[in-house]
Amino acid sequence: MGGVPTKRRRAAVPWMLLGLWIVVLAIAGPFAGKLSDVQHDRAVDYLPASADSTQVAKIQDELPGGESTELVLVYHRDGGLTAADRTTAAAQVARVDRTFDLTAVPKGVPSRDGATLMYPVASTAPGHDEKARDAFVNDVRDIAHDTGGLSVDTGGAGALATDASEVYGSLDGPLLYTTVAVVAILLILIYRSPFLWLVPLVVAGVADFLSMGVAYGLHQAFGTTVSGQSSGVMTILVFGAGTDYALLLVSRYREELRRTERPYDAMRAALRGCGPAVLASSGTVAVGLFCLLAADLNSSRGMGPLGAVGVLCALVAMLTLLPAVLVLLGRRVFWPLVPAYGSTPKARRSLFAAMGSSAGRRPMTVLASGALLLGALALGVFSLPGSLKQEDTFTDKPDSVVAMQILAAAYPERGTQPISVITPTGRAGETLATARDVPGVAAAERVRSGHGWTEISVTASAPPQSTSETTTIETLRDRLDGKGSYVGGQSAQQLDLKDTNSRDRKVVVPIVLAAVLLILVVLLRSLVAPLILLGAVVAVWGASLGIAGLVFGPLFGFHGTDPGLGLLTFVFLVALGVDYGIFLMHRMREESLAGSEPGAAALTALRTTGGVIASAGLVLAATFSVLTNMPLVSLVEMGFVIAVGVLLDTFLVRTYLVTSASMALGRTVWWPGPLSRKPQPRPPAEEPERTLAPTP
Structure with missing residues (x-):
């Protein structure tokens, strides 16, 4: 009699979970829709928190009129400007001056060859309002036309910021649609079912919606930076990591349906079997991303929490909502390949079993060959182009980049964008004299004052972001050091980005390695196995950057690499790579606990998880490769390196190197845990003493 209430309770659990998710989404809905309102892509949102250029940007917001929007109108005609051209330019600039509240009357600066005429234009009217800035820039463009x-x-700087803002604003839709389409196609190919693929895809979409609401809450509660880059990566992680967890769960659920009659009981067994590995792997990824909070770069610090939110929302959805939906739909969701109770899957030659056997025959040879290959690929790092300049940040050339290229060619002897110096008003005269005395400074003048600060605009005699201009900025900072002054502006920001990324790598990389190693040691009860996994993913990171060095310039035509590429790809590849290692090692440990010898345990783990890991790797690589279609070089570079790294990790490191290392080391791979010790042979059972029956 007690069985009927139990059955009813079991039947009610999926419906309760479904109802709970409806309530959660109803609460998160209003907040998710507000995430785009708090997304900002101003320079200060990406700059180092403690750098001079960041302080300049913040103080400029406090000055009368707020932050200055600085433009340069560039008039050019091949073969030389005519008198009519100069008249037209003067008329257009005069109209701009009449229409907008400019900080000064624009003055034309002709080039030596007479083919170009530039007019610096600046206004504080837009302040730090991005929409007002974009409207100002676009209105000026309407007046100053060909x-x-x-x-x-x-x-x-203002035009570059507007063009970048338009690019980031256009990312959300295409990024989401392309990601969904890529994941859908891969799931259809993997599951070979007209219905099953839709379930994890819809659940991933729900997780993405929830992550947007949670991200908005984080911003409101803790002031977490939300940028176009971080929100885009969060979406990628939700669909990529979430689909990976779904693949592992569905694969185990399919196995259990053949052994268990009721879908509810089969799902419970599947969650018991793969749940710990999924929890550990997602926890590792989240912890690795949270380590970015130690970075000084605002964009990296903001990406850490948002990325972790995406992974954790995907985890919760895939371990609660996905099981509930699958149980409610029953076995028919697998049609036409329905796993019948008591059936046995068709025996097929396993590709991963064959690969594991080949690694097992000569494990040391395979290990040495793989390490040599990764090392050779890593040498390509030396071919990576230098730091990315502002004019090279877009895959296509917007109006602002074209203007900068014309200026660089027409005015090679002078700077074309100002260096901003903020100084206490009481020291303004002294600072102005010091700036004018710095080698490489062509001009310096006061711009405005307020709230105890004065802004001085400095023009260098060298082109923007050149070695000479960098020297001028560094000399300015040295001479003004200790006097309460700050040196900023576009070129100074790029310099600070480069220096801070170098600092962040030295701080964040050891923290990530230590945190991930600790998690692996606790999970695997071993020290050797975690070191193998960490060494493997670090080697993959190096090889991926090496491949990037071989193709970025010759194939993609990139003239530089984003300063944050090394750090961000390291964090993602270590966290995500260890993710797959946990799947493999966790199953290997299960087999070892069941009594299998190390070699047999490694082969069984590869045979049973290889297909799922390969599918998950393909999905994750495909989702990150979506970034390579985006119009920003930094996103293309990051997407390429992570996608290549995931593929290397999936098909080379997990399949061959980790398996061959495990087989070569034997039980030592579990040292110093109990599995590293050979079990003692059991003593033979004593036979009962025989007594002879008395003879009659």
């Missing part, structure tokens, strides 16, 4: 063969391009 006329009769005379080209007019709008450059400068």
